[in-house]
Amino acid sequence: MAQAYTPGLTVTRRATHRVRRILPLAGDVLVQQGEQVQPEQIVARTHMPGPVIPINLANQLCVPAADVPGCMKMQVGDLVNPGDLLAETHGLFGYFRSGYLARAGGVLESISEVTGQVILRGEPQPVQVLAYLGGTVVEVIPEQGVVIEADVTFIQGIFGVGGEAYGPVRMICSSPEEELSASLITGDMRGAVIVGGARMTGEAIHRAIEVGAAAVISGGLDDQDLREVLGYDLGVAVTGSENLGTTLIVTEGFGEIAMARATFDLFRSREGDRASVSGATQIRAGVMRPEILIPLSAEEKEQITEPEHLSGILIPGAPIRVIREPWFGRLGEVADLPSEPHVLESESKARVLEVRFTDGSTAIVPRANVELIEQ
Amino acid sequence: MADREARPIDPEQINVILATDCGSTTTKAILIEKVDGHYRQTFRGEAPTTVEEPAADVTVGVINAATEVGELAGRRLVDDDGNLIRPARDGEGCDIYISTSSAGGGLQMMVAGVVREMSAASARRAALGAGAIVMDTIASNDRRLPHEQIQRIRDLRPDMILVSGGTDGGNEAKPVAIAELIAPAKPQPRFGSSFRMPLIYAGNTEVQDRIHQVLDDSVELTVVDNVRPVLERENLGPARDAIHDLFLEHVMAHAPGYDRLMGWTDAPIMPTPGAVGNILQRIAKTGGINAVGVDIGGATTDVFSVFDGTFNRTVSANLGMSYSISNVCAEATLPFVMRWVPFGMNERELRNRVKNKMIRPTTIPQTLESLIFEQAVAREALRLAYIQHREFATTLKGVQQQRTVGDTFSQQSGGQSIVDNLKLDLLVGSGGVLSHAPRMQQTAAMLIDAFEPEGFTTLAKDSIFMMPHLGVLAEVHERAAIEVFERDCLVYLGTCVSPRGQGRAGRLCFRYEISGGGLSETGELLVGETRLFPLADGERATMKVEPARGFDMGNGSGRTVEREVRGGTVGLVLDARGRPLVLPENEEERRQAMTGWISTLGLYPG
CATH class of the missing domain: 3.30.420.40 (ATPase, nucleotide binding domain)
Structure with missing residues (x-):
């Protein structure tokens, strides 16, 4: 059968998208089913148990651990404020007592006669979850969170760093082949989702952070620049918690590589609209890719129909991207899907396909080395 | 179930x-x-x-x-x-x-103990031996402050926790103090927020009641015998059994469909690495040999060893060939990776290539250049994983030793690695980059360069990673497991012959005589040289090696050794490059050395 399955990144003008927004611990959901929410609206809230402060009173008071309960001036459940007398020794005939004044506040949680240690628990810490995607609450999961749905322009990147961000789309390159350099970034791009063409340079990233851009999106990125920006060499692709101030997303990969024309044109068609972006990437079981979501207005929903999905099936004519050298980053379409395994230059035997590049030339590549461009 | x-x-x-x-x-x-x-x-x-x-x-x-x-x-x-x-x-x-x-990522555990090198190390060995990935080890002397330790326990979401500490009748306060750190952290299990965290206590038996008092409200507590009842001895069996039971009761039971699967099986489901360790131990015991097994995956590399009956396993969590390839290059550094490549490559481009493999982990090398680079990375991943294994697989630390005047010049402290390449009989490799290498010679070369076997070492690969199946089969039908292991599981590559020691290039390393298996060869190898003799799978030959002074084949420096060697798809590899293996620092000489090695084994076409 002349088709095969290969996963790809989704780049689509219209898709019905759902996001699950869940609290790390049980808490309160603040919105109702059917309610319209904005991206930066709080939809659920809870409190994490406060930080724990252990104090070894046996050491502090120079008494055996077993004597500590007898020296306590406060009991389990009491609220301790900084400076409160927490414990005091009996001294000698009531004289020469030594005490321990609390240096931090909290609720006294436990007193151990084995180790002489007491535990103070600090104030609970609030945790809140934002809607992230502007849309309709379609499901409320009691005490946990919500599911939000919206019709969006949906673009998946291949790799990103930094967390969730929001802002209007600003195109700053005239073509997908144009490098995203620092000189193109201006002070009025504060809070914007900047979209470039080919590689984003290290200077451009620094400039974007400096002006306070919400995100920078482009075709490629040099590992050397990433290392310099992060301050360390990224070992495994589990990202999203970096604190750069600006989220970075590449759509194609590492190196000097142009953004796919279709992706670039799609961004251009949505210029000025507000986007929700997330750089979180997790390339492990349960893969997670960075994403750009741009909700459609009611008018746009009327005009744009949802395209038919190829569902990951490689068939002759399907648009693909080669994702490994020697043709890394080249775009084309499937010309043929020979069923017999092929011996590669490396002598590995693999199932292959013939790709016809946009310039009309053809090449044989392993099926594992292409990805479908889902449109 | x-x-x-x-x-x-x-x-x-x-x-x-x-x-x-x-x-x-x-x-x-x-x-x-x-x-x-x-x-x-x-x-x-x-x-x-x-x-x-x-x-x-x-x-x-x-x-x-x-x-x-x-x-x-x-x-x-x-x-x-x-x-x-x-x-x-x-x-x-x-x-x-x-x-x-x-x-679902296997069995993920956190372990805790009093002293990092003693009870915590024993707990770690018990967890790893049971097939777990150890996410962190908390110990009184791990240089973290108590509140940092508590925060860490809160942040991790392991499947279960193993706590040890104190010998039986020994220190009472410290194991209780560890429990007192865990209780307020209120650890949450990875799966199922409505379940309580399973915790095994395997420390000082005298304080079990105290541990119950401290932990009963916070976790699902199981108490077993101490993993370190006295400093001189470990007792890992009860803790390992408890881990396996809890793995089935909690971790597996919460995974979709496992309750049904557990009803089908005729033996309890085992974590995959635990089963591999099981079969390797039985093979080593049956054959009276020392063995090392390695499984290099996309994200992690597992190393198993049995030396003189003692089993050890380590998981190098971020050394792998796809998800973790970038980490291998970061840890080993690019110059160390590139020393295995016989030509120059642009560093900036290479770094981008490595990252592209990391973000698209399922791609395969199409060009020869890509393959050579990927196999160079594999050598470093395996080498680093083996270093970690050697550092972990040690004699017990903290054991009191009686010394005499005679020991003055040969004092050995506790904590010596028990992994001794000169005693290693069988080295088994598995995992994509080793199993699917286009030529068997490439698998052999990667194993030799990364593990640096010394003396006589049989090399093999588990081509379809059958060891897990056989490990659990051994629990119900040992004869079937061992027969299949011997006949179908391993593809024998041959034997590597290499003396321990280093010398100046061009000086004599060893003389040899080989007879049998269609071979009748005599000759000598100078330092830096390598040679390959065909000796087919199933064939055996007798080999006499006379090392030069300063080189050791297992009988001491310069002493002759005679052994039967086993053939395989690659044959008999004679390696006089020296152990430890040091490649020339001069770029041109290094490339020449690599080209010579590639040519001896016929590693690549052209």
């Missing part, structure tokens, strides 16, 4: 065995049948693992894999209702069904 008794099995009545290994992405099934009185692995099949949506039931993948094996074997293994047919009858069904699992 976890406490379900395995049904009684009469080994003589077992003719057909179905075994599966449910990995994170693929469920692999093998069929073992009795052929002419011997157990042989006959067919294999695989299907995607189905623990995630839309199927969310592991048994779907198991049935698909079993169906594929059945179709290949011409034997119906699954009935119309989607159940395995048992027992075997009239060309259908199987007598035993067994399984291992590493789906």
